[in-house]
Amino acid sequence: MSTLIEPALLEILACPACHCPLREDAEASELVCTDPACALAYPVRDHIPVLLIDEARKAA
Template sequence: MGTCDRKLLELLICPLTGSSLRYHAQAQELVSRKARLAYPVREGVPIMLADEARSLNEDEI
């Protein structure tokens, strides 16, 4: 993700909890520790739908 994209990521919050997100570059995901979900980033576009997110394991939180 480029510089502009980093600014976008700073503005995004988890749609379920309203908490901040952490970007995991290797997995191409936005992680919400509070919701225990990882939202995918596809072709540079964050998919902020709970139905598209994967549940995090305890060791990923």
């Protein structure tokens, strides 16, 4: 399985909107908030997470 970002970095990242942990969605090249009420998906471009609420989309 291919990772989008380094596992150590993923451990310390949090959703900017609700501060819950993020999980990788490698197929969509996104980091997705683990809080079902928030569920924002942030794009990862060139292995760099774009953690801007304005750039996020609501995950399905």
